Amino acid sequence: MSTLPRYALQLPDGRRWAYYLPDPERPPGTRTGLFADGDPLHRLEPLADPKGFWYVGDRHAERITATYQPQPKTVGYRLADQSALSERYPATLTVGQWDERAGAGHEEYWELYERVTEDQPEVQHVYEGPFRPLEGRQPPSLDEPQWRADLPHELTQRPEYRHLFPGHIPGLKQHLAELIKEMPRVHCCFVDYHGISGIHVVIRVPFDEHRTRFVPNVGRNNRPLKSGRTVPVLVDRRLDLPVPEAMPGDTYAAALVEWEHQVTFWLRQVEDAAVDACSACEGKGYIAPEGNAPTAAEARARLTAMVPLESEADEAEFTQRIDAVVAAETAELLQQVRRVRSFATGHEYKWLHELLDGFGAHGGHL
Numbered sequence: 001m002s003t004l005p006r007y008a009l010q011l012p013d014g015r016r017w018a019y020y021l022p023d024p025e026r027p028p029g030t031r032t033g034l035f036a037d038g039d040p041l042h043r044l045e046p047l048a049d050p051k052g053f054w055y056v057g058d059r060h061a062e063r064i065t066a067t068y069q070p071q072p073k074t075v076g077y078r079l080a081d082q083s084a085l086s087e088r089y090p091a092t093l094t095v096g097q098w099d100e101r102a103g104a105g106h107e108e109y110w111e112l113y114e115r116v117t118e119d120q121p122e123v124q125h126v127y128e129g130p131f132r133p134l135e136g137r138q139p140p141s142l143d144e145p146q147w148r149a150d151l152p153h154e155l156t157q158r159p160e161y162r163h164l165f166p167g168h169i170p171g172l173k174q175h176l177a178e179l180i181k182e183m184p185r186v187h188c189c190f191v192d193y194h195g196i197s198g199i200h201v202v203i204r205v206p207f208d209e210h211r212t213r214f215v216p217n218v219g220r221n222n223r224p225l226k227s228g229r230t231v232p233v234l235v236d237r238r239l240d241l242p243v244p245e246a247m248p249g250d251t252y253a254a255a256l257v258e259w260e261h262q263v264t265f266w267l268r269q270v271e272d273a274a275v276d277a278c279s280a281c282e283g284k285g286y287i288a289p290e291g292n293a294p295t296a297a298e299a300r301a302r303l304t305a306m307v308p309l310e311s312e313a314d315e316a317e318f319t320q321r322i323d324a325v326v327a328a329e330t331a332e333l334l335q336q337v338r339r340v341r342s343f344a345t346g347h348e349y350k351w352l353h354e355l356l357d358g359f360g361a362h363g364g365h366l
Helices: 095-101 108-112 172-181 252-273 296-306 312-343 347-357
Strands: 006-010 017-020 030-036 054-057 063-069 073-079 113-118 123-128 131-135 167-170 186-191 199-206 212-218 224-232 234-241 246-249
Touching (some): 073 095, 108 113, 172 199, 199 252
Parallel strands (some): 006 131
Antiparallel strands (some): 006 017, 017 054, 030 063, 063 123, 167 246, 186 199
16 A cells, blocks of 8 residues: 555536546456445546546545456366367366366367356455645646646656646647648748747748749650649748747646647737738838839929929928928838837747838838
8 A cells, every 4th residue: 555645636616526546556356446435436537647547526535445356266177078078188177187287288178178267256445545635627638738847756756736836838839830730821831940949931822913824844854845734923921930849837727828828829920921912012021113213312303393482592491391291201100110010029020020121212121
């Protein structure tokens, strides 16, 4: 019998109690029942461990007993083939006679005789209390993210309470990468690509105004043929998502809430980045200037020439007003860009910052 303390985990509903009750080191047979102070216990669903050692009941027990059915006991052997009845092969053999005769070189006994067994009474195994109460949810089931408790090794072997202590859920990057690979328009997804920690995603998107191109078929010696097919023109958009490797927490339940929040957040970033490419800017985020586009000074000179001015003072005042209007509009535009930048602070918005860097008059940076 174990001398280590035992625990009863009070589940969040406040009415049920869960117990971790593994078989003894040498089980006396097949377990047939579990009882907490005489009331039956039931397997906790979903199973919280591979072997199903978690059981639940409606009381905080003082004493738990398990019943086992031992294997039937062999009390003799009976001749199955009566045609072989003889002095050498009698109708029955005791266990002692069987051991003497059915040794090496006498395999025929195993073919001629069958065992005679006798059922054995049930055996009880006692899990003595007291069972110290713990409050919290049940440990993670096999289809949930698993938990690594920050405890000394010997304490991590106690399934009753390790998920209630600080630790972390490993594998967040790998879990997210598998989900992202299944999303629409995702071309490829790598974890820690080229030594960059996080998830690297390439999204291929079409133009908002549908475009196509002709792709010729290839013949012998890789020569293009006149035949071919029409395919949509796509633009690659790259994301580097700084997803952490694990999700820490004071308890498994707390970490699981943040885990699910992170999964939702990062999937939304990929979904938001998968919008159609702008046809006006060729998917670059800015419109390149025309070759003969005037400079700001040239534009001001042309506008001044179109307005009749009586004196140099009038011309200076007009120029000052134009500069004031341009400065006000530029300030408002810069403020809008700063608001977007302040919102898009995470590294996952790198693609949006690239668009903002290319935005402005004549492709200038803001």
